[in-house]
Amino acid sequence: MNVSQQIETPTVASERNMADAIRFLAMDAVQKANSGHPGMPMGMADAVTVLFNRFIRIDPSLPDWPDRDRFVLSAGHGSMLLYAIHHLMGFADMPMAELSAFRQLCSKTAGHPEYGHALGIETTTGPLGQGIATAIGMAIAEQMMTARFSSSLCNHFTYVVAGDGCLQEGISHEAIDLAGHLKLRKLVVLWDDNRISIDGSTDLSTSMNQLARFRAAGWDAQAVDGHDPEAVAKAIERARRTRKPSLIACRTRIGKGAASMEGSHKTHGAALGDKEIAATRETLGWPHPPFFVPPEIKSAWERVALRGRMTRESWEIRLDASRSKKRYEQTVGRQLDAEFAPLLAKFRAAHRARSTKVATRQASQMALEVINGTTALTIGGSADLTGSNLTMTSQTQAIQPGNFNGRYLHYGIREHAMAAAMNGIALHGGFIPYGGTFLVFSDYARGAMRLSALMGLPVIYVLTHDSIGLGEDGPTHQPVEHLAMLRATPNLNVFRPADIIETAECWEIALGERSRPSVLALSRQALPMLRRTDGEENLSSLGAYVLMEAQGPRDLTLLATGSEVEIAVAAAERLQVEEGIEAAVVSMPCWEKFEVQDPSYQTQVLGDAPRIAIEAAGRLGWDRWMGPDGTFVGMTGFGASAPAADLYRHFGITADRVVAEALKLLRKPLPEKPLTRPPYRSANGA
């Protein structure tokens, strides 16, 4: 037995005081900010104090020590619970001054816990349900690390504090179903069962038997009085022993301790008021001024930190003695093999020589076959569309309940939990997760994808079937607004490669990102190899580049992405041959990369001739690139159900149409044959 495994004798006498310290710091900080959520920190102070005092191994002097326990405050509005604990444990960036600057500009104490903003925050929470679903990913990563290294190097728990909101959100269902299936035995969720939500009693909106619900999903579930330290401790002990993920329903009173408002939804999201807080000081026997914690209580919390440090130090001794040390550190550091880039360059050269024509989703799988063969860091997966997203390769055996040696997750029909779990895997460290679904179903994953971007996590979304080009499945499956939606999201790379060369390039860029998630929007339909120039340079890394220059001074510039670059090339060739119009074709696989290029490069690429932008999606955002006199050839509404070629013709996204628009733009007479558009009544009569 090593020290980190033992359950220490609790310092019962002080636990009540330790919890009260949290309570008053939360009350006082919210009062000073006149903004925030005191009710939850006060209600869960007792249970969380037991968790930290008796179980958790975290070392404030090295907060990102890889084998630390993970503590996820899924009910992120209770951020003062976390900040109070970080202060009490002695995190260097959380002096009392930060607590008294709660929710102010430039303070460490943001309204909700933000990953990277202060030390020791394991994940950004606030949007409800995200924490518990992200924690699933952390617990998966922990099991994967344990399977790859010994339990002497990886042996930690993932603890979650979740509220009623977390358990009502749909994402919680996806997460607990997956966690129960995978038997994530080192995941322990403490549910703040206070039966209060913002609108009032949870009776207003739910009659769920949560214990029965979690058991149905394969969890161990217990209910305890959340204000009884011994009961909480006993439940956590059992949760740590069981071979299933565990729910502990902590029956609490919101705002516990508040003189007159305890139990009221009014404590949830607003300051209690000076009078109530003064009365509470009386009631709880806390004679100390705001933002002051007596040294003996601070010491009790510092003992928690000390235990964490000792555990970390003994872990370091084991790591130093381990034969796996080098491999462990490479894994935790997510170091790609040096072979990686040259092998992908070779892959590109080979397919350029061969003019390989494949769907970009297939090109992606072919590139992944190289990537997954070069590095063991990548963890694949799909939300039940493996054969469509083509996310599996020969190296990626499936992870199964009790067997985490594999490298592939069957996430089930759960796009949102997949995205959140990938965030958790990335946050845990050790792996680079990628996962697939259809581009249109990024709708379902939006909540967690936004957090990938906000946290700056190296997560890769493989989003196939990226336009009407998917054909018969029709408008429910055809994205038209999703490229805009993703491009509108800050700190997210949106790649839409045009052929196998660009696909490999985009994969290379995505894997090189350390603080940005990436989306690869990929075609269902086959696309020809279009790259004309030789050379090893990764042109996609420029965001946009001249794929085909005009043979003389440009009359026209055609801008396109993905599957529409082929159309642009065909149109340019016809314009040259049939009309003597010199058109350049610009491929724009990644707007975000192009935006940050030097203005002179941007000007050189875009040129000063009139422009036509072509994309089988909505126009929003294109005006920036095509300019005021430009023309957009794309979608104006939702798609339809028909074979892909029929749809491109129906919606007028063809070389014919581009030629016609070019002639119109350059004020040349139109060809005689009118553009036909077959009759079609869309669902909404438009």
Added chain:
Amino acid sequence: MNVSQQIETPTVASERNMADAIRFLAMDAVQKANSGHPGMPMGMADAVTVLFNRFIRIDPSLPDWPDRDRFVLSAGHGSMLLYAIHHLMGFADMPMAELSAFRQLCSKTAGHPEYGHALGIETTTGPLGQGIATAIGMAIAEQMMTARFSSSLCNHFTYVVAGDGCLQEGISHEAIDLAGHLKLRKLVVLWDDNRISIDGSTDLSTSMNQLARFRAAGWDAQAVDGHDPEAVAKAIERARRTRKPSLIACRTRIGKGAASMEGSHKTHGAALGDKEIAATRETLGWPHPPFFVPPEIKSAWERVALRGRMTRESWEIRLDASRSKKRYEQTVGRQLDAEFAPLLAKFRAAHRARSTKVATRQASQMALEVINGTTALTIGGSADLTGSNLTMTSQTQAIQPGNFNGRYLHYGIREHAMAAAMNGIALHGGFIPYGGTFLVFSDYARGAMRLSALMGLPVIYVLTHDSIGLGEDGPTHQPVEHLAMLRATPNLNVFRPADIIETAECWEIALGERSRPSVLALSRQALPMLRRTDGEENLSSLGAYVLMEAQGPRDLTLLATGSEVEIAVAAAERLQVEEGIEAAVVSMPCWEKFEVQDPSYQTQVLGDAPRIAIEAAGRLGWDRWMGPDGTFVGMTGFGASAPAADLYRHFGITADRVVAEALKLLRKPLPEKPLTRPPYRSANGA
């Protein structure tokens, strides 16, 4: 007992043949299209035949008869099940020719069922889980209608066929929790428990005990052999009697009947092949050619239609005899009272006179107080943010389990189910639903919001806290990409009113829409009344208008929406006074409405002077309006946690900044005081 209440004697002998007719139509149509999903229609043919043959009341000769049973194919990829039944029952727009044109351009038989595209399709399905969640809304509407009229006028069931995917998606949790809580006793879900998903066995990704899960949510749950008609019938009988919503797990084999592929995931999403289909004709004893159904089997299905017609006719007799007929028809027709528009105009005039300064979320509540007092059609609600969204008024009592007289739904912390339920309420008819959450949490509701737009439903989203103006809650709660995301969505009005006048105008427009959903993006913070002109015209209906014209020829045009119009006005006034620059201010509460205005009006509004666009959100989309030389003042990344005024200063969205940008744009020297930007490290280091 009226005829619609009786369980008729089953025509057992032919039910097997009736089901086989579905099977072969599905096999043959998918084969001909070489695209589609035969496995589910074949697997569920037996159970669904029992449902239709013995229970369902639908009249193909009047498919939108208000008191019909609702049949929702939540597993929408099995669309051929629905099309086959519609053909067999004699829907006028579903002749055999349509079945043989499955998934072709302009056919009625789209890849997934699309509302409005063919008769009798109750809702668009395909994105999994949407059907079951939408059905919750239909069942709520049915109960509300029953509460408002007698059960002799409203007395129908909502039947759902759901697949494994529907039950894995998170939205299903939100939906069943809400349905169980509200005790929607006339909701019956048949789950196609075939234990197969696209990737293979459901064992790959789930260990859920679905019966226990539904029971935990307050449902009645039964399991039956889905190929045993008597067992299915008995289960449906019980489901109709119980006072809870009901789940019937129909244990089936996917592709049931297929000669060699029955039970395989290969039947899920691809044609079976001519050989397999021929062998299946042998095995099942079906000697008929493709797209042929023997008259006696067709007759059996037409008896189902006949029973529907008879039930409808006797209902019409009851309606004609009812004293409530007029009110009933007004309700079903969603006819707003004639007083409605004049009362809102009066409201606007009064507040214009008073220069009322309120947050637009509060202006919205004030307008709703008028609206809800004028019409009983509006049904309010919020995803547990009632006091923040301000969606409740004095008229809207809460709906409770067993009491549906109210007009307000506490949807719980369930944005996705709220949106889907509103779709269902709108589809059912009789009501105009509106529901609130924070704008940023439209992320969670995206899947269903997209369907509001695709179906063209009059649903109104009240999305408050619409920018960094919400302040301290920080970047997780501050939308920056959401306006772009919603504007990118076809067939959706995105309103962002600037003051109380525009807010009332936008509500008026939204309520007048018959085939478009609307979003109202509303501020948390107070905004002054800005409308200068008198007159009753609803200027917001133009999408954009000149709020404040320059006093001479325009030097500059400032474009803004919502809370930033105030900034534009302040900047324009300062430019005029301090710099002698004549700037016009254009308020753009709804881009979608402005886009469809006459080009001459657009030109008049936008003018030909340089433009600055101001919006506390990302730039994407603004280039269209501000032109190539324009300047954008807004957000370039995520927000931060601080009081709102600090954030506006920090991110440089101020009149100061607009003045500085104007001088830069017009190449005048900058004022001496430099623009300061306090240091701030965002979460991702950007």
